[in-house]
Amino acid sequence: MTRIIVLTGAGISAESGVPTFRGAGGLWEGHRVEDVATPEAFAADPETVQRFYDARRRAVASVAPNPAHHALAALERAIGDDLLVVTQNIDDLHERAGSSRVLHMHGELGRARCAACGERPPVQDDLLPGPPCPACGERMLRPDVVWFGELPYGLDEIDAALAACDVFVAIGTSGAVYPAAGFVLTASALGASTLELNLAESEITPFFAESRLGPASVLVPEWVRELLAAPSRTT
Ligand code: BV8
Numbered sequence: 001m002t003r004i005i006v007l008t009g010a011g012i013s014a015e016s017g018v019p020t021f022r023g024a025g026g027l028w029e030g031h032r033v034e035d036v037a038t039p040e041a042f043a044a045d046p047e048t049v050q051r052f053y054d055a056r057r058r059a060v061a062s063v064a065p066n067p068a069h070h071a072l073a074a075l076e077r078a079i080g081d082d083l084l085v086v087t088q089n090i091d092d093l094h095e096r097a098g099s100s101r102v103l104h105m106h107g108e109l110g111r112a113r114c115a116a117c118g119e120r121p122p123v124q125d126d127l128l129p130g131p132p133c134p135a136c137g138e139r140m141l142r143p144d145v146v147w148f149g150e151l152p153y154g155l156d157e158i159d160a161a162l163a164a165c166d167v168f169v170a171i172g173t174s175g176a177v178y179p180a181a182g183f184v185l186t187a188s189a190l191g192a193s194t195l196e197l198n199l200a201e202s203e204i205t206p207f208f209a210e211s212r213l214g215p216a217s218v219l220v221p222e223w224v225r226e227l228l229a230a231p232s233r234t235t
Contacts (some may be wrong), residue, residue: 003082004167005158006072006194007183011172011199013093015217017063022174037147046142049129053143054126056090057109061124065097068171068220073098075224084161086154088173088180090145105152105180111144120144152179162186169195169223172216175204184208197223 010020021033031052035041042049048139062147076083076099083085085094085102090109094102107113112123116138123141125131130139148150168187184207188194196202196211197219212219 003165003193004075004079004084004169005161005183005187006083006085007168007170007173007180008072008085008087008089008094009171009173009180010089011174012068012216012220013066013085013089013091014172014199015068015215017091018089018091018093020172020174022176023075025042028055034148037145038149039147040149042142042147050126050128050143053109053145054128057123057126060091060093060109061131062121063093065093066217067196068098068216069097069149071224072220075227076101078228086158086161086180088177090143099169103154103157105146105154105158107143107153109143109145112141114138115140115142153178158183159186162192163190165190165192167195168192169197170202170204171197171220173202173204175196175202195223213227 004073014020036049036052040190072085081101083101084098086105087094087102088106090104090107092108092110111120112127113120114133114136117133117136119133119135121134127141127143131141132139133141162183165187168184170184181204184194184204188207194208196205196208197216198213199215200213
């Protein structure tokens with residue numbers, strides 16, 4: 001049963017060299033994520049959107065997990081199914097650090113989605129040249145990423161975990177995007193203790209019982225060490 005839910009955002013990958021969305025004016029490859037991460041943008045200009053995600057897929061392949069990702073993997077090794085990492089990130093740094101209980105609520109760069117048959121095949125190379133879907137052969141693969149206006153993945157599983165958890169921790173998220181930004185309210189309303197680990201105050205800082213400011217690579221290992229040293233402690 002999930003006792004601890006950790007919600008991660010772009011800030012946990014920042015020290016690995018993956019740009020955040022709202023740092024540096026929120027531009028990524030010269031685009032505002034809200035302008036390219038929508039089904040309408042993809043319909044209007046699929047090449048630009050494919051190029052945006054192909055560039056990010058290549059960039060993520062060249063970086064490595066940082067101590068924050070490794071600390072969460074160590075926590076999973078210690079408490080197993082009592083931990084669920086819900087990530088808004090589409091990179092695979094949690095998995096490359098060794099985490100296996102990871103729910104990518106906004107999808108993954110490492111997967112495509114066939115607009116013809118719905119297959120979600122793993123993908124490593126660029127989607128722009130239009131490779132055929134391995135299941136149906138159609139050349140209609142898009143990034144398997146949840147865009148604005150699309151339903152996030154795993155909401156039922158997340159809701160069940162929020163109802164059961166004792167501890168909810170958010171790491172490196174600005175709290176700008178829903179429904180993820182509202183998870184802390186659900187968890188605390190259901191009696192969980194809540195902790196935010198972030199470099200700066202976020203839009204949801206006021207909703208947390210405790211908020212610690214600093215880089216994830218320092219705060220996350222520190223929190224995991226504390227947690228494992230005092231098992232009775234819940235945050
Ligand atoms: C949906 C994938 C219908 C693409 C992304 C209320 C309820 C429900 C929906 C809405 C609502 N109000 C508005 C909406 C609509 C919309 C929304 O939220 N819009 C916003 C702009 C207002 N939401 C949606 O459309 C969602 N779908 O609503 O479906 C529905 C939903 C529920 C139930 C029924 C129906 C879908 C949204 C998903 C969009 N896709 N990503 C891609 O990656 O390209 S969002 C994308 O942006 C990320 O996934 C992430 O979620 C978000 C960026 O946020 P962060 O990860 O927090 O990153 P950010 O750069 O903002 O902040 C970085 C943070 O890190 C900062 O706080 C910084 O201080 C910190 N930091 C930096 N360095 C460090 C650090 N912290 C620690 N250490 C460091 N070193």
